[in-house]
Amino acid sequence: MTQMPAKIGFIGLGNMGRPMAANLARKGATLVVRDADAGRQEGFVREFAVADGSKANAFADVEVVVTMLPNGKIVRQALLDSGIADALPRGSLVIDTSSAEPLLTRQLAEELAHYHIGVVDAPVSGGTPKAIDGTLSIMLGADDEELAARAATVLSLMSARIFRTGALGTGHAMKALNNYVLGAGFVAAAEAYVVGEKFGLDPKLIVDVLNASSGRNVSTEAVFVSEVVTRRFRANFTFGLISKDVGIAAELADRLSIETPLLDQVHRALSDGGKELGMGADYSELVRIFERRADITHA
Template sequence: MTTSSTPNGDTATKVGFVGLGTMGEPMSANIAKAGFDLRVYDEDAGRAHAVADRIGASALDDAAGLAECDVIVLMLPTSKIVRSVLVDDSGAGPALRLPLRPGTVVVDMSSSNPQDTLATGEVLSAAGVHLVDAPVSGAKERALSGTLAIMLGGNDDAAIARATPVIDAMSAQIYRTGALGTGHAMKALNNFVAAAAYTAASEALISGERFGLDRQTMVDIFNNSTGQSFVTLNVLGPHIVDGAFASGFALPLMTKDVKIAQAVQAAAEHEAPVCAAVVGALDDALTELGNVDHTEAYNYWNLR
């Protein structure tokens, strides 16, 4: 493994980072801040160069430059896009799209479908490349502070050990979930729980206000009662009561994640009517509103 020295004298792997969006930019910034030799890549080359200048990294104009890296982190919208970066499916059989060296560790921190993760992992494994799934929770605020919660799945303990110092730079807590794919399954289930809380809280606010209750008063009571959740503490006040509608988490992504959770539950042969109801509510809002912040679903539901 190629190593370089960090400012404090420790050895560090060469790290590549793909996907510099709302979450990816602050996550990559924390990797650079930790002293790693970081190269960033984004489909938008101009963005890659601008981010690299801001965080003290090198920008790659071609994804092939990732082959120089020992650990490659991906933070992308879907598992299909993750696969398109890593795997060439245009030939007789799937093959690596990038000239990655055996022993390279790829860390998919996206909210991916675990079945897709397993399929992509098989292609990488055949080439001696290790795939680790390490999706995150904590939204943009914790991405900025480097205190994300990580759900870590993988089959090779040595590969996980090599990736862990990089992941540590972005996180406050790493939860080892099991084999490859379990991290992505856990992330989908977590986001289902959050989406269910948001859907239920929205229904409560809408019906309560129509009954004559004040929205802020309801939020205050939720937050000091058994209805308290991440949603009531962090979403309802700024984005519903104050009308920001700018959580940074898009409605299509939330809907996608809950559908992944539904697929996980189906694979486990578990009847999940609450999940089905949440998928239906989100799908209705998505059909009407399109690519908006997920908090704007409230406005659609309030009109029904």
């Protein structure tokens, strides 16, 4: 593993970015941070005694920038429209940990190459709890092994496992495909759950049998147990986020001219759920939508 960079920039201090940046700070990294929410940025600067990245020239001696933002378009804006790319030194590296579009990531790399800035994609999996613990799984895509090694030095402070997925963009592709499989498993389990309810099966029994049988998946073992049967519906993953990721997978399949009827249906189900309840609603509430359509009521 290569030497830790003398200074790291971190852009995006939201639900995932804040605990990730906090792990870097606690483990001795010298940070410059920026967030679109000035209050959130100021709070982090005060709590961890790190540098304020409000002005682009704060990044003038940064060797590595980590981005954790909503999508690839915003990543591009944060780097190119803000003056940060102009301020970064030649030979610096951008590590995009966002859930972004693989093809946009490759376009960004082409643009940043004019500034002599390298790019790797390193989306994460594990949610906020693992971001807090520093035990995320990370999918690392890079066209250059030296860039991958530099990135891994930083990413190791926030992760339990780093998967080297291949060329630039493959990390983002793998993240989208993973979340498609997550979404498909949840939608299938939700449909089975509601059909069983309507037929008179006890909801808890449905989940217990699934989890002791071949139908179990991460959704039945975690989300259905803690959020659906309990009627809490707080899995901390919104319709907006999961439908975006599944949409990236669908767009990738379309670009590759691969027919994916199930992927398209899962994307539609999650997108429609977000339109009905709001993209900020928890995706586990898709069960409520299915129940309402089946005329199932709960006290």
